Amino acid sequence: MSKTREYTNGAITVVWKPESCIHSAICAKGLPNVFRPKVRPWIRVEKGSTEDLINQVKQCPSGALSYYLNGKKEGGSQVIETKVEVLENGPLLVYGTLKVLGKDGDSEIKSKTTAFCRCGKSNNKPYCDGAHVKVEFKG
Numbered sequence: 001m002s003k004t005r006e007y008t009n010g011a012i013t014v015v016w017k018p019e020s021c022i023h024s025a026i027c028a029k030g031l032p033n034v035f036r037p038k039v040r041p042w043i044r045v046e047k048g049s050t051e052d053l054i055n056q057v058k059q060c061p062s063g064a065l066s067y068y069l070n071g072k073k074e075g076g077s078q079v080i081e082t083k084v085e086v087l088e089n090g091p092l093l094v095y096g097t098l099k100v101l102g103k104d105g106d107s108e109i110k111s112k113t114t115a116f117c118r119c120g121k122s123n124n125k126p127y128c129d130g131a132h133v134k135v136e137f138k139g
Helices: 026-030 050-057
Strands: 005-008 012-016 065-069 083-086 092-095 098-101 107-110 113-116
Touching: 012 050, 026 050, 050 065
Parallel strands: none
Antiparallel strands: 005 012, 012 065, 083 092, 092 113, 098 107
8 A cells, every 4th residue: 555645734735645756846846835855844735825736736747746625635536638748858648547457467547647657767667756867868
């Protein structure tokens, strides 16, 4: 079972799934007062407005960040149009709901954004774990 961490200010709770994070730093670049990777706790929801937090979390390319308001879980079953994006020197991002069939025959439903490894070095294949940064993947 994967662990999650929750950070709340009472109005909004930001949920982080560390195992899904590809460390793109989009969150830290977008809201540097809220997302501070080198400090603990690294998410300070009180430093951003609810609207800004929602907009930033929705930009997370791996889906490692999500949120909920007033006890309502956000978007887990929301179906969006499928879109594929190749990130320069990074993963293949697939937006939308999809069924991933593993080599062992198991399947998993992914929604929102799924980051697939392109460098071949991920320890979480077929998903990206950020290894492309360490190996200086170009492509």
